[in-house]
Amino acid sequence: MTSDGEEGAIRHGGDLGEARRLFPQAPEPWIDLSTGINPIPYPWPALEASAFTRLPARADLAALEAAAAQAYGARPDHVVAAPGTQALIDLIPRLRPPGRVAVVGPTYAEHAASWARAGHAVAAVADLTTEADVVVVVNPNNPDGRVAPACDLASAAAGLAAGGGWLVVDEAFADLEPVASLCGAPPPGCLVLRSFGKTxxxxxxxxxxxxAAEPLISALRRGIGPWAVSGPAIVIGRRALADEAWRREAAAARSRDAARLDALLAAAGGRIVGGTTLFRTADFSDAQGLFGHLGRAGIFVRRFEAAPARLRFGLPPDEAAWTRLAAALGAR
Structure with a gap:
């Protein structure tokens, strides 16, 4: 299953190798709008050589997790760091015996694929349910930005936990959104995932x-093992997570960018489906034609074979990219 729901190898955004294969004559440099990653990165600090040359100390990792707890409104002993949320998505299904898993979708397909690889019976569902051993929900959802209220998630978690089940809530896009998070008081049997790289x-x-609360957080920590997070990631992550002013400014600036992108897409005939501060999703009467037109102009966006009228656009990184996108949309 791919990340947009069709059968076959999972396809992700950000693959400029695929873009160049599809559009070998496109002008360089490419504008990659196929991901939901903040195009304006945090200004990483200069790193001491020791970040690369020695194994991370437990105290360093604990300081990183404390910074994450502060940023997410969680208790430090409820937080575990990992080398990316994808590592956690792969690990979590191996922490319990095979059972029934419901994934609220359509959504990021790695969730369903990881549970299936671990031997679980996976079903796609349209809404929250407790008719499973594990329920997975992305909140806000990728690619449509749908948000599940925290009270509904807490209710589902309670229903699942009563039967020994889990609720997995992927909050990868929650940092810059006005979304109520479960990080502050994760219910029993609830695991919340947070992405650093996107924000x-x-x-x-x-x-x-x-x-997560105990005993799940300890099970995750054991499953990840020692030295899973690199020294450079600990140093940069700790600095960035503690920078509340940067995060507030980024949320405001990217929100303005998202509104600007909505206006461009609507002017080009798109019907805005939704999205988040970091990406916008729209339906077009000729989405596949527009995908090709933009590709030939050196602009790569996210298409969905299971929803051929739909395209997802990340945010352009600078004014030159905004100008190229506007020109390409206006010239079709």
């Missing part, structure tokens, strides 16, 4: 977090 524009750093 801070540093996806290559590979850093993510899980938030």
């Amino acid at each position: 801070y524009g540093l996806a290559g750093l590979r850093l993510g977090f899980a938030v």
Whole structure:
């Protein structure tokens, strides 16, 4: 299953190799709008050599997790750091015996694929349910931005926990959104995932977090093992997570960018479906034609074979990219 729901190898955004294969004559540099990553990265600090040359100390990792707890409104002992949320998505299904898993979708397909690889029976559902051993929900959802109220999630978690089940809430896009998070008081049997790279524009750093109460958080910590997070990721992550002013400014600036992008897409005939501060999703009468037109102009966006009228656009990184996108949309 792909990340947009069709059968076959999972396809992700950000693959400029695919873009160049599809559009070999496109002008360079490419404008990659196929991801939901903040195009304005956090200004990472200069790093001491020791960040690369020695194994991270437990105290350093604890300081990183404390910074994440502060940023997410969680207790430090409820937070575990990992080398990206994808590592957690792969690990969590291996922490319980095979059972029935419901994934609220359509959504990020790695969730269903990871549970299936671990031997679970996976079903796609349209809404929250407790008719499973595990329920997975992305909140806000990718690609449509749908938000599940915290009270509904807490109710589902309670129903699942009563039967020994889990609720997995992927809050990868929650940092810059006015979304009520479960990180402050995760219910029993609830695991919350938070992405670092998307918010801070540093996806290559590979850093993510899980938030849960006992005994789940200890099970996750054991499953991840020692030294899972690199020294550079600990240093940069700790600095960025503690920078509340940068996060507030980024949320405001990216919200303005999202509104600007909505206006461009609507002017080009798109019907805005939704999205988040970091990406916008729209339906077009000729989405596949527009995908090709933009690709030939060196602009790569996210298409969905299971929803051929739909395209997802990340945010342009600078005024030159905004100008190229506006020109390409206006010239079709």
